[in-house]
Amino acid sequence: MLRLSKKTDYGLLALQYLATDAPAGGASARAIAERYGIPAELLAKVLQHLARLGFVAAQKGVHGGYHLARPARTISLAEIVEAIDGPLAITACGRHEEPCEQFGACTVRDPLARIKDRITSVLQTMTLAELTDEEQTIPIVVRGRGEADARLEAR
């Protein structure tokens, strides 16, 4: 269904919280989890993973917790999604490796790759900082051919 995993959802929530609402010293995984009503131990894992990859910095001990290790406006959603869910791909057959077995006859590979690129660029263009902004005035302009356009404009 073209869905992000829940881990990614949780990761986005936590990062967005750390980027805006969190107290200066950061926040513990447990505190964030309680704030949003999500499983603490699962969020902890996600944050550990994000810490290993350099998105957040961890502080052990009694008043420890996590805080952002990079400015929110330098972190794209694509990075976050890839960090948690792995490299984002629309189709099962990854671009180069796994030559898709008998799919030498595959006639939709290239068009789908283009679709993937466009979706990727949507995610690359939005940063963690923008995730909170109310005023989202970014229009999407896509020029296509065929009758589907008319349907799109009619909405």
Place this chain on the structure above:
Amino acid sequence: MLRLSKKTDYGLLALQYLATDAPAGGASARAIAERYGIPAELLAKVLQHLARLGFVAAQKGVHGGYHLARPARTISLAEIVEAIDGPLAITACGRHEEPCEQFGACTVRDPLARIKDRITSVLQTMTLAELTDEEQTIPIVVRGRGEADARLEAR
């Protein structure tokens, strides 16, 4: 991982084939499956589903098979994906139903909904007919703010 299911892959292949390469009278599920080296019975199921939804028409019997029931240029990829994979949603919490339980505190819902809309519009803009076209000159123009843009342009 933001992935389409294999069913959708198979469905796209089959529809694209029916739209362009198939003989006039249509083609059987088995024939298409052999053409692309995919499980015949699985593709059959996908085609059955597409038949119920009016994308293709089925003809039983000895020289039966499927043929497109609508012009290829009136079928958007979004329609196909939704038909097979279900309503496309980025997050687990569907827009209106399932108020996300304790996610009244969810601060990323609206931004993610916008992301979803953009991805949806990418899929809505491309039709089955365009899936085959070689000359794909559709540029994507997205204006954003913040430093992520610079990174994007640098590619």
Place this chain on the structure above:
DNA sequence: TAATATAGGACTAATCAGGTCGGAGTTGGG
């Protein structure tokens, strides 16, 4: 030293995609 925090592995449970099986309808040859 006791309490609290992250680190990280192993384990279980649930969900879903992928694949399979038998049945029902349609056509065409004998």
Place this chain on the structure above:
DNA sequence: CCCAACTCCGACCTGATTAGTCCTATATTA
């Protein structure tokens, strides 16, 4: 007219992926 081949049809099963839990180790502070 009837049988056999071919096709669609719909329910079932299974295995992989995901979500979530548990336990232990390590570090830090009061």
